[in-house]
Amino acid sequence: MSARGERSIAVTALKAAVPYIRMFKRKVFVIKAGGAVFGDEESTRALVEQLGILHEVGIHVVLVHGGGPQSTELATALDVPSLFVEGRRVTDERSLQVATMVLNGIINTRVLAICRDIGLPGIGMSGVDAGLIKAHRRPPVAFAGADGGTVDYGFVGDIDGVDSGVLRRQLDAGFLPIISPLSADEDGVLLNINADTVAAAIAVALQAEKLILVTGAPGILEDHKDPTSLVSYLDLADLERMRAEGRLDAGMKPKADAIKFAVRGGVPRVHVISWQVPDSLLLEVFTNEGTGTLVVQDTGTLTPEEQAAAEDDA
Numbered sequence: 001m002s003a004r005g006e007r008s009i010a011v012t013a014l015k016a017a018v019p020y021i022r023m024f025k026r027k028v029f030v031i032k033a034g035g036a037v038f039g040d041e042e043s044t045r046a047l048v049e050q051l052g053i054l055h056e057v058g059i060h061v062v063l064v065h066g067g068g069p070q071s072t073e074l075a076t077a078l079d080v081p082s083l084f085v086e087g088r089r090v091t092d093e094r095s096l097q098v099a100t101m102v103l104n105g106i107i108n109t110r111v112l113a114i115c116r117d118i119g120l121p122g123i124g125m126s127g128v129d130a131g132l133i134k135a136h137r138r139p140p141v142a143f144a145g146a147d148g149g150t151v152d153y154g155f156v157g158d159i160d161g162v163d164s165g166v167l168r169r170q171l172d173a174g175f176l177p178i179i180s181p182l183s184a185d186e187d188g189v190l191l192n193i194n195a196d197t198v199a200a201a202i203a204v205a206l207q208a209e210k211l212i213l214v215t216g217a218p219g220i221l222e223d224h225k226d227p228t229s230l231v232s233y234l235d236l237a238d239l240e241r242m243r244a245e246g247r248l249d250a251g252m253k254p255k256a257d258a259i260k261f262a263v264r265g266g267v268p269r270v271h272v273i274s275w276q277v278p279d280s281l282l283l284e285v286f287t288n289e290g291t292g293t294l295v296v297q298d299t300g301t302l303t304p305e306e307q308a309a310a311e312d313d314a
Contacts, residue, residue, distance in 0.1 A: 017286040025058035027209035032199035035067040036216045037275040038107050048114045050281040055120060060171045062202060064179045066195035067102040074098050088254060091154040091192040099192045103180040111178050123175040127183030134160040135183040135191050157183050157191030162205035200258035204265030211262045212271045213255055219272045219292030224249040233294040233302060236263055259295050270295040
């Protein structure tokens with residue numbers, strides 16, 4: 001392709017993005033990225049560079065990161081057992097130490113280092129900082145497994161509230177908060193909280209325009225065993241139907257809970273996209289077609305353009 005042709009494509013793409021830039025400028029996007037994104041330097045940098053573009057066009061971005069694969073890897077190296085129930089990690093004292101090292105240490109610092117390299121004003125935080133996330137230790141809960149009974153998740157927290165003012169001050173100062181999902185109770189006992197849950201709570205507290213869940217899956221699948229069965233858009237009723245029919249795998253169930261909480265809390269659009277699709281975040285934000293699944297309160301509220309794009313993809 002000639003240089004003139006490349007310039008023409010670039011200008012066309014920029015013109016197409018302008019209406020979205022106008023629409024979302026000064027709006028808040030909460031983006032949650034699972035630990036798999038941070039498995040290597042290349043994928044981490046690709047995500048951070050996309051965050052940087054959103055930031056540069058005037059969108060207020062908050063990143064919440066997980067660290068499940070890295071926690072499991074380190075736990076294995078340290079001979080610390082990893083136990084999951086319904087897609088949620090059981091956290092004993094040793095597991096909590098591992099999570100703290102991975103989330104507040106390895107991943108948060110790695111993301112901030114890339115922010116420094118590309119000139120992005122990232123600031124590392126956790127739910128412990130300035131009382132950002134108020135939480136309590138989850139009591140044992142009934143488990144509907146084969147053996148019934150209850151499960152004690154250990155040092156796992158349930159959120160009581162989010163101090164949105166802590167984040168507002170950072171965003172107003174021009175920073176991009178990079179948040180680890182660890183928190184603490186009123187006595188200062190550290191608690192591990194599911195990152196999807198934290199992201200949803202923050203999105204509601206900030207009345208975000210969008211919550212975007214960046215995961216390894218293409219989006220929400222009609223058949224979780226078939227990666228080609230992507231659902232382009234759905235509403236909460238559809239999501240509940242899929243859960244009741246057993247169509248959500250264990251890892252998607254906490255995300256479904258987070259999506260429901262966010263939408264019911266006033267977040268108008270929740271997106272589930274894959275970090276493995278190049279530039280998936282930018283495509284989801286700046287095109288009608290997107291790349292993953294869009295979840296809303298009621299599909300009747302979708303714009304004609306959004307519905308037409310989804311039908312074209314199907």
